[in-house]
Each structure stands twice: as structure tokens, then as C-alpha cells.
Amino acid sequence: MSFFDEMEQRLNAPGDFAQAYVIAHEVGHHIQKLMGITDQVDRLRRQLPTEEFNKYSVRLELQADFLAGVWAHHSQQMTRMMESGDLEEALNAANAIGDDRLQKQQTGRVVPDSFTHGTSEQRMRWFRKGFDTGDLQQGDTFNANPL
Ligand SMILES: [Zn+2]
Incomplete structure (x- = not known):
């Protein structure tokens, strides 16, 4: 819950659907665990130098963003739960928690x-792709090039 406060107050990403995006992203990680993707990435974590491993971490996280978008797509189709401005709230949140944006805020530099x-652009784009397609087959961030 403190992260929601931080999103609203410090990151300027308020809204119930911004919070829904964050929760759906975490559920996305659970799906990755069930599919064996997390374990594969964890093996790489032990094998690779940090800088090299970070590239796989980014792909794992962007896939969780994609899965959050897939959730929103199907929830909306089934229940019409989204209100005007909800999609924008989620995209604004994805934008606010991109590594480039956070680093710039925190240190003034981007590494x-x-x-x-x-990045903010990647996080918004993968969430959006999941939302637009609702198709799990479109979410192979590990083989996407460019990412
Ligand atoms: Zn994550």
C-alpha cells in the first residue's frame, strides 16, 4: 500500500486503474513462475555478470507488463469494468515507473x-500491446527484437 501512496504523491501516477495495473503486473510474475519462465531467468541470474543479466530482467519485467495488459483486455471484454480515463491511468503509471525516468529523478543520470x-516507453508499449491484442502469443519479450 505504501507503494500506491508513493505512486500518487511522488510519482504523480494516481488512480484505481494505475493500482490495478501494478497488481496485474505482479500477478503476471506469478503466471511467469507457473510457466517456468522465472526459473529459467533465475538460472541466468546465477550464471551471468550483473550487466548481462539485467537485459533478461528487463525482458521478464516487460513481459509482466504485457500480461497486465492482457488481463485488462479480457477483464474489459468480460465485465466492462473500465471507466473513461482508466487506460490513461495505467499508461501514465507505466510511464512513471520506467527505469530511465526513475533514475533521472533520483540521480539526474540515466545508466x-x-x-x-x-524504459518508460517500453513499459507503456508492452502494456499497450497486451491490452490491444489480448493475445498471449504476442508476449514473447525474450525474442522480441527490437525490444
Ligand atoms: Zn515486476
Whole structure:
């Protein structure tokens, strides 16, 4: 809950659907665990130097953003729960928690090799792709090039 306060107050990303995006992202990680993707990435974590591993971390996180978008797509189709402005709230939140944006705020510098979650642009784009397609097959961030 404190992260929601931080999103609202410090990151300027308020709204119930911004929070829904964050929760759906975490559920996305659970799906990755069930699919065996997390374990594969964890093996790389033990094998690779940090800078090299970070690239896989970014792909894992962007896939969780994609899965959050897939959730929103299907929830909306089934229940029409989204209100006007909700999609924008989620995209604004994805924008607010991009590595480049956070680093710039915190240190005034941007160090791409240290990214672990992806840029604001990437986070918005992968959430949006999941939302627009609702299709799990479109979410292979590990083979996407460019990411
Ligand atoms: Zn995550």
C-alpha cells in the first residue's frame, strides 16, 4: 500500500486503474513462475555478470507488463469494468515507473546497463500491446527484437 501512496504523491501516477495495473503486473510474475519462465531467468541470474543479466530482467519485467495488459483486455471484454480515463491511468503509471525516468529523478543520470525493468516507453508499449491484442502469443519479450 505504501507503494500506491508513493505512486500518487511522488510519482504523480494516481488512480484505481494505475493500482490495478501494478497488481496485474505482479500477478503476471506469478503466471511467469507457473510457466517456468522465472526459473529459467533465475538460472541466468546465477550464471551471468550483473550487466548481462539485467537485459533478461528487463525482458521478464516487460513481459509482466504485457500480461497486465492482457488481463485488462479480457477483464474489459468480460465485465466492462473500465471507466473513461482508466487506460490513461495505467499508461501514465507505466510511464512513471520506467527505469530511465526513475533514475533521472533520483540521480539526474540515466545508466541503461543498470536498467532492470525497462524504459518508460517500453513499459507503456508492452502494456499497450497486451491490452490491444489480448493475445498471449504476442508476449514473447525474450525474442522480441527490437525490444
Ligand atoms: Zn515486476
